[in-house]
Amino acid sequence: MTTSILKIHPADNVIVALNDLPAQASVTLGTETYLLPNGVAAKHKFVTEDRQPGDPVTMYGVTVGRATQPIRRGEVITTFNLKHQSDAYGIGNRHPYTYLAPDVSRWQSRTFMGYHRADGRVGTRNYWLVIPLVFCENRNVLTLKEAFERELGYAQPEQYRDQVRELLHLYQHGQMDVIKKMQPFVAREQMATVADDKPKRPFANVDGIKFLTHEMGCGGTRQDSAALCSLLAGYINNPNVAGATVLSLGCQHLQADMLEKEVKRQNPHGKKTILVYEQQAGTEYELLTQAIKDTFLELVEINKIERQPAPLSQLCVGLKCGGSDGFSGLSANPAIGHLSDVIGALGGRTVLAEFPELCGAEQNMIDRITDDAKAEKFINLMETYAAQAEAAGSGFDMNPSPGNIKDGLITDAIKSAGAAKKGGLAFVADVLDYAEPIRKPGLNLLCTPGNDVEATTGMAGSGANLILFTTGLGTPTGNPVCPVVKISTNTVLQRRMPDVIDFDSGPIIDGTQTVEQNGEALLDWLIGLASGTYLTKAEQLGQDDFIPWKRGVSL
Incomplete structure (x- = not known):
């Protein structure tokens, strides 16, 4: 060092x-x-x-x-x-802000191989969704998941079932002494080398069928159902998604026609959706039989879509951190901040979420928002969120977790000042509320909690086709429709958790790479990921986390 x-x-x-x-x-x-x-x-x-x-x-x-x-x-x-203490902020406190975009000449002619959609966007994956409008349909969604994944080659490897089968065999043959002497864990080398190669599948151009479940859709407030409607429409409209099978009980708050209208409102080109109603179908068998047949026919169709070259301006990248440490703001966060500036200069889109982790960095963001109306929107979103947290006795100052504090993030302002580095230096193009679609090239600010899964869920719902997730302590977070790249802030973590970490920013700390070199090396790697040449570790592990934000207090 x-x-x-x-x-x-x-x-x-x-x-x-x-x-x-x-x-x-x-x-x-x-x-x-x-x-x-x-x-x-x-x-x-x-x-x-x-x-x-x-x-x-x-x-x-x-x-x-x-x-x-x-x-x-x-x-x-x-x-x-x-x-915790942070500086006051406001439009009246603005400082003059200048920004010189990075030289992106080496990237101008680079492309990735993606799935071109009717609305002009490009996906990095080609998924079909199966989603419930209400929690009553979760069991049916999971039944479809087991049937489709096992028969079409999308199921996870059965190494853990094999272990249980072996233990059961020994137990049934009276060999408890053998069980007690066995090594309890799979060798680290085996865990770290999940095959990137796709298994043989009948639908080679379908990257997966993704099955979402949730605990909403009825019984809560109408506002919760409306928010869920916007989020699910965003998932259907995500460039990585070709269409969806939607299961409805029939009597819930979130009605199917609400979802259809929201899908078309967000995207006039629309996406193919299949609606199946349990209360109309009658028996569960009839419901699932209809869903299986209709979904299978759509898989045949979307399998005809092939990857084609696309410019890097078609990347829409979410910027997130979780399990942060005292190196997050020094290595991985500024590295993806530089990457964000490069993508923005190429005409692409990036999105910085986690508003509780902009506490103390608000004035810098306001200085970078040249449109007064957007700056006011940012301030209103921040102040409304902060007031709700205070009213519940959980202000932003309570944001750092025990793990954050143990590894050097003593106050929320320290954590936030480092977290804001993910947004690079560019001007802010737009300010979005939760689940609003990302439309403008450049850096977008999206109101989400800091909670890892609620934030990544929101970014994918707004249209991200890749998510960069920096971590100093290690977290296995993934997303059903958007590849989530785990970036370690330090090399010790990358070596300790090789089955979780995709990319290491530790060389910035040990002085062998600059922030810019590390960020651009990551962008080089992302081109192969976006092209489907390889998978993230979360994809390999089947880590599909989906938690809608109900707009309650969540830090």
Whole structure:
């Protein structure tokens, strides 16, 4: 490692430890030398000057907290000596903002192989959806899932069923002693080498049939049903989706005609949908038999769609972080921020979600929104969300998880200032509420919770055809219709969880790559992923997470 400490912004009064620094160590940055009386663990921060109670602590050039007790020069900031504090924001506080787009000449002629849709967008996958309008149909959806996946080659490998079968055989033959001596886990090498090659399938151009379940559609508020309707319509209209089979009980709040109207409202070209009503079909057998036949006939049709070259401007990339650590804002987040700037300069679209994790970074975003109406929309969404959280006794300051805090993200403002780096430096093209379609090229801000699955669910519902997900602690999050790329902030994580992590930004921390080099290496890799040349680890593991946000308080 070329250096052991890093000061991120000239105005900062904290420094980040890039590796473990022992008690009484002396470290030097520029002309300043710091004595660390208690040592500093990697990813944590020490102050560069004495802080008294009430004094601000600054990181990334913004206020991230205020001291609650004296902190001496060289001492670590913790939850015991620092509390969350962020700067005021507003249109009236705007600062002049300039931006120089990166040179994208090397990418101008690059293409990926995608599925071209009637509305002009391009998918990175070709899926058929099976979705319920109401939770009453979840069992029927899962019954269809088992039937289609096993017979058409989309089921997950049966290695775990094989293990249970082996244990049952030993048990039935009185060999409990053998069971107790067996190694309990599959070898790490085996776990990390799930085959990228697609199994032999009758529908070679159909990447999968995706079966969604949820706990909504009836019994809650009409607003919840309307929000679910918009989200499901967004999934049907996602460029990675060719169409959907929709199961309806018949009497629920979310009626089929509501969904059909919303699908067409979002996308005048529409998508093929098959509607099956249980209360009209009569028996469950008749319902499922009709759904199976109609779905099979559609699979035959969408299998005729083949991948064709598409420019990188057809990429629509979600930007997300989860299981963050003290390196997130230094490595993986700014790397995908640079990637976002490159895609935007090429005419593509990116979307930054997680509004609770823009707490403290609001003014920077406002400075980058040149349209006053959009800036007001951003402020209103942030303030409404924050007020709801406060009213429930769960303000944004309560956002950092125990894992975040343990790995150096002491306040929400520290976490947010690093999380905002995923948005790069470009101007903001649009501000969207949950499940609003992404239409404008460039960087879009989408109101979602920080919750990993609620956020990725929302980005896919707004039209992302790829999602980049940075993590410092490791998380297996995936999505049914949108490949989710897991990017480690540090190489230790990538080596510990090879069956979860797709790409490593650790070389930024050890000094062997710049942020720009790492981000562009990721973009190179994404072209193959978008083309279907290989799968994400979440796809290989069948990690299809889908949780609609009910607009309650969720951080």
